[in-house]
Amino acid sequence: MTRALVLGASGGIGAALVARLQAQGAEVTALSRSRDGLDLTRADTVAGHAARLEGQVFDLIVNTTGALVIDGHGPEKSMDAVDPQAMAAQFALNAIGPALAFRHFAPLLARDRWAVMASLSARVGSIGDNDLGGWVSYRAAKAAQNQIIRTAAIEYRRRNRHAILVALHPGTVETPLTAKYAARYPTITPDRSAEALLAVIAGLTPEDTGSFWDWKGARVPW
Template structure:
């Protein structure tokens, strides 16, 4: 297997790289800190994808995302909405994913099943939202889900073997969740990575455009 992990220096990304390599996969690992890949900067996404032209990947996983950006954490009420903070959420968690799909999805293998998954979040589910709050993050992740769904429809025509999916990794013990996870059961990055790979292993092209959690259950849009 040939795999590409975006965000390989983060908790889940690093765990995915380690797990895949432990399974004998050939892994290309990219990150902002190590390689300058920044999903909010279109030129860096295009440049890194261009360097990989000619390779075909069985698996591409985007683990890049953020809950707190430039000190702005999730809002508790609509009164806390800040337009600049919301724009930054969309730039990374939605537009950045669109750029990742635009430039990296063409590298998916075309002669066999191949998967591109992007880490979304259950709080991005509109149907599962019973608590409110976290307006910008929820909205950006919901937008990411729509981007993946839309791209999957296009890729049914471009690459019939490709599977594009949104993935909820669970509430993982990483710096991203440290301040907000105290009230929720958490799992380690290693457990999340292993579970996500098991979910991915069971996907077929008919599942393209869907949203799955780390336990293998579909998440409502």
């Protein structure tokens, strides 16, 4: 039986992943800020939850936490709108948070078989795929997360040859995170995103560690 850990399990995509995994017969541990007090912007809560799981082994860990709008600050339309505090908040949740998640939870991955830790990034965090500009803080924080995952993958390859660490773009999903900004883009439901992401994850091999994939199974440029 697959053992999975979902971080941010009360959100739209997180809840859909939990439901999909359970329907597939997986044993799922679900953690979230609202239900369990797991706050990726607070290192003590990340370390505390990881310590409570010490001794457990997971085949799959997925971090689904993140936010586009924080404390009322939405994505900037231009560099002129950059606010240092809003940018710092983006980095705290969307970059430093995942770094803490990989630091504390990746050691729980199985070492004797295929195992994956994935984190939800965003295509707008791709430096190579940026032709529009804008959304400076969110883009930069997600780009930083991508670098963190790439670096963590190199390190964990030395510790655990079976571990696969990847960034995933879940698509433009119909959740409160995208509601105000998704009108111009095709959207998918959280359940469709979860189904697609799990299919992408199932096809990964250790050679894919440190890579970035979208929900359709295509690599995303860094």
